[in-house]
Amino acid sequence: MAKTVNELIENETDLKKLRVLIVEPEKPPYVAEIENNLRSLQEMVGGNIQYVELDRDTFFYCNEEGKLLGLLGNRKLDNGDIVAGTFIICREDGTGEEASLTDEQIEKYMRRFREPELYTVQEVEDTSYASVKSYNSSDDFLKALFDAEDEDEDEMEL
Template sequence: MKVVMAEPGQYARAAEIGDGLESLQKAVGGLIDCAYPWREKVCIVCNDEGLINGMPMNRAVERYGALAGPFFICGISGENFCSLTDAQVQKYRKMFLRPQIFLHTERGVGYLEYDNVTLPGAPQEAIDQFKKRNGLPEFCCCLLPGTEMPVLVRYGERSYVPLEVRDPGERAEETAGRLNRQLGVTKQQQAAMLWGSMFGWDIPAADPARYDEQGMPKRHGPKHEDRQR
């Protein structure tokens, strides 16, 4: 059966799965449930206990809100599931192409779509934009200097969105690290994004190549005591 598969933190993709119950359950990681957000004869097959079991958040779906765990879109023929047409595969893959990350802000829970060019299926357009940004992501979570506040930074902007630490016992630094892992952001990129958001995107400090794997500035040239030898 030809479907569109949407998994947390991954680009949506066309896939072939069996139409037996065991294959359907394997695709979503447990008991299945169905959602019917559109008039077209298609449905979303998702995990019935995704939220209860704490599965990773996946995508926001109109009329249903956020779905947790993997899901797929397939066709409906009478009382049975069936393959999508090629046109439907293209339509729904485009609709759910980019992964989403869910954020807690002062305005409530929101989500944003993002690109991670290291993931399979990354669009060429996203790869081209990544190169134009000198190897920086579009979004990044940073710690506001002098505070314990995690903030969302967007490339090219001199502003930020404050985020809330929601997980019990999680420190702000851990929140930032967790979100950046979801976004595919390295510590080098995080350091460069922080400086760029504060002082401008064309300064040397906004170049991720200037930092090591821990996000610390690389040493350039010999130290003073070395030069005296």
């Protein structure tokens, strides 16, 4: 039997939904099903999104200006950075697209982020940094730039 237009629209909407883990400041994480579009992601984090890799097939989106906007500190990452504001954990499907988390990934990240963490504004600000360097000439700048690229390539070979 042929499907109605409404059934087709419902099925298309279902395909665009993602099962994700939402981690809000001062709260335990929870599983949610969200629309897989930019507007929904931006609404969830309260602004423009930033992609942050957790491991080879898992990442999260957070507010790219969370620290500048003074959003609450949420969780500390392995590198010592503190995420400000809500973040949404997703899976990468192997082609660069977002995908729903597996049950195992949900369990893993529910455990990892289960305890809400409290941070002062100062602690969050202390993890924000920018490095500014000045050079005496364009030659010095180019030398430093290419030396840094060589170091990055050496690290990738390890």
